[in-house]
Amino acid sequence: MVRATRHSKGKDVFRGSRLGDLVIMALIANQRQRGELFNLNNQAGKVLVLDFWSTGCSICFKKFPEFDKLKQKYTSQSEIEFYAVNLIYPKEQMSSLKKVIDSFSYSFKTLYTDQNSVKQIRELLKIDAVPTIVVIDKKGMVVYSGALYIEKFVFIDNIYNIIESAKNNE
Numbered sequence: 652m653v654r655a656t657r658h659s660k661g662k663d664v665f666r667g668s669r670l671g672d673l674v675i676m677a678l679i680a681n682q683r684q685r686g687e688l689f690n691l692n693n694q695a696g697k698v699l700v701l702d703f704w705s706t707g708c709s710i711c712f713k714k715f716p717e718f719d720k721l722k723q724k725y726t727s728q729s730e731i732e733f734y735a736v737n738l739i740y741p742k743e744q745m746s747s748l749k750k751v752i753d754s755f756s757y758s759f760k761t762l763y764t765d766q767n768s769v770k771q772i773r774e775l776l777k778i779d780a781v782p783t784i785v786v787i788d789k790k791g792m793v794v795y796s797g798a799l800y801i802e803k804f805v806f807i808d809n810i811y812n813i814i815e816s817a818k819n820n821e
C-alpha cells in the first residue's frame with residue numbers, strides 16, 4: 652500500500668524550516684531529462700512543487716495527469732516551477748527510466764536521482780512513501796509535504812491553497 656502523510660505543523664523538523672545544505676547538495680545531484688544537472692540554488696525566489704515518484708508505484712502514474720493539470724493552471728506564472736522527481740531503485744537504469752517518462756506527454760519537467768542522492772533525499776525530506784508532494788516557498792522553506800489534493804471539496808491541504816500561500820510568502 653502506498654501512503655503519503657501530511658506532516659503536522661511543529662512535528663516535522665523540515666516543515667516551516669529552511670532546506671539545509673545536505674538537501675541542497677542532494678537535489679543538485681538530480682539530473683534533468685536531457686542530462687544536464689539541476690541546481691536548486693538557481694531556483695531562488697521561486698515556488699517549487701516537487702512530485703516524488705518511483706517506477707514501481709502505480710498510484711504515482713495515476714496521479715501524473717492531476718499533477719500535469721496543476722502545472723497547466725500555473726503555466727503563465729514563471730515564479731512557480733513543477734518537477735516530477737524520480738526516486739531511483741537500486742539496480743534501476745537511467746535509460747529505462749527516461750523511456751518510461753518519455754512515453755507520456757506531460758508538461759511538467761522531470762528530474763532523476765542517482766544512487767548516491769536518493770537515500771539522502773528520502774531521509775532529509777522524510778519521504779517514506781510515494782507519491783509525495785513537497786512544496787518549497789520562495790524563501791526555500793518547505794511549506795508542505797504530503798499527498799496531492801486538487802479536489803475542490805478538500806479544504807485542508809488543498810494544493811492550490813498551499814501553492815498560493817507559498818507564492819505570497821515574501
